[in-house]
Amino acid sequence: xxxxxxxxxxxxxxxxxxxxxxxxxxxxxxxxxxxxxxxxxxxxxxxxxxxxxxxxxxxxxxxxxxxxxxxxxxxxxxxxxxxxxxxxxxxxxxxxxxxxxxxxxxxxxxxxxxxxxxxxxxxxxxxxxxxxxxxxxxxxxxxxxxxxxxxxxxxxxxxxxxxxxxxxxxxxxxxxxxxxxxxxxxxxxxxxxxxxxxxxxxxxxxxxxxxxxxxxxxxxxxxxxxxxxxxxxxxxxxxxxxxxxxxxxxxxxxxxxxxxxxxxxxxxxxxxxxxxxxxxxxxxxxxxxxxxxxxxxxxxxxxxxxxxxxxxxxxxxxxxxxxxxxxxxxxxxxxxxxxxxxxxxxxxxxxxx
Numbered sequence: 001x002x003x004x005x006x007x008x009x010x011x012x013x014x015x016x017x018x019x020x021x022x023x024x025x026x027x028x029x030x031x032x033x034x035x036x037x038x039x040x041x042x043x044x045x046x047x048x049x050x051x052x053x054x055x056x057x058x059x060x061x062x063x064x065x066x067x068x069x070x071x072x073x074x075x076x077x078x079x080x081x082x083x084x085x086x087x088x089x090x091x092x093x094x095x096x097x098x099x100x101x102x103x104x105x106x107x108x109x110x111x112x113x114x115x116x117x118x119x120x121x122x123x124x125x126x127x128x129x130x131x132x133x134x135x136x137x138x139x140x141x142x143x144x145x146x147x148x149x150x151x152x153x154x155x156x157x158x159x160x161x162x163x164x165x166x167x168x169x170x171x172x173x174x175x176x177x178x179x180x181x182x183x184x185x186x187x188x189x190x191x192x193x194x195x196x197x198x199x200x201x202x203x204x205x206x207x208x209x210x211x212x213x214x215x216x217x218x219x220x221x222x223x224x225x226x227x228x229x230x231x232x233x234x235x236x237x238x239x240x241x242x243x244x245x246x247x248x249x250x251x252x253x254x255x256x257x258x259x260x261x262x263x264x265x266x267x268x269x270x271x272x273x274x275x276x277x278x279x280x281x282x283x284x285x286x287x288x289x290x291x292x293x294x295x296x297x298x299x300x301x302x303x304x305x306x307x308x309x310x311x312x313x314x315x316x317x318x319x320x321x322x323x324x325x326x327x328x329x330x331x332x333x334x335x336x337x338x339x340x341x342x343x344x345x346x347x348x349x350x351x352x353x
Contacts, residue, residue: 050127052173054172056350063217065280066279068217070130071130071333072132072133073117073132074335080120083107083151085151087106090137114151117336118338122162129337134147135180167227174220174227176230179230180230191236201229204225205229213249213280251284252265254266257290259287266283266317270327283331289305310335311335319341
């Protein structure tokens with residue numbers, strides 16, 4: 001066990017400036033931003049879901065966060081994955097060898113099956129997403145901590161910039177960041193990431209405290225707390241007690257590409273009788289491509305083969321059971337969250353219970 005670094009928390013680190021930077025700074029890595037893109041962002045900023053937590057009825061503002069229905073995204077920051085960088089350490093040695101031999105062709109296939117979102121972090125938050133699933137790795141070549149899913153993506157600083165921009169503009173919306181997978185991360189690199197998170201959100205962190213996931217929106221608003229960080233490394237949590245330990249979130253993985261098996265899994269996992277009372281509960285409404293799935297669809301994408309049909313089916317299922325009180329949901333995550341009425345359907349559960 002590491003001794004808590006009490007000096008860091010007794011003397012708060014000054015919050016980094018939260019100036020509203022142009023979206024183009026980050027969007028440039030997705031391609032040129034045209035007038036249509038600017039109009040689209042403006043529309044997202046004006047939609048009802050950009051501040052849905054603030055607009056909840058009073059009784060829901062007084063509910064524990066674990067009892068709210070919260071839409072989230074799976075592998076949230078994979079909208080940009082860089083095919084000019086090497087295949088990541090999360091892939092098997094076989095895939096990495098194929099990448100070395102076949103180069104761009106292999107990376108193109110990995111890219112097609114690793115991208116799980118279309119919208120940037122800021123766009124997702126504007127659209128109603130409040131839980132972000134983040135997987136990171138240290139890349140030796142440029143000494144950066146980056147998003148990782150098959151290929152490397154944005155730096156962690158770019159991701160945090162968009163979260164800060166959002167919570168600065170929408171102060172009553174709460175964002176949960178779940179750091180659940182780490183690659184090429186030694187203790188020193190973990191410390192670098194933890195210090196970066198602390199500096200980015202020093203004045204707006206919500207520490208777990210005694211309440212944990214039983215904290216309410218109104219309590220967080222009263223304390224001007226806007227961000228929860230879940231960090232899946234107990235050594236880091238011991239040293240940085242403002243982070244939430246992994247046992248305060250339960251996120252069973254269906255690990256299937258079969259839609260029928262996924263629905264059986266979701267029906268069982270979301271039954272009221274099996275719901276955890278001491279942690280956030282994540283429902284992973286995603287199909288996971290197996291090796292055979294990719295081999296049979298080499299020229300296609302995860303989006304076309306798995307995600308689109310999955311979102312449509314899951315959203316239909318959610319609408320059908322909404323109000324039945326046989327199922328309970330807390331955080332529900334999906335790929336390509338803008339499709340299939342996923343976000344408004346999840347939010348609507350807050351008005352039935």
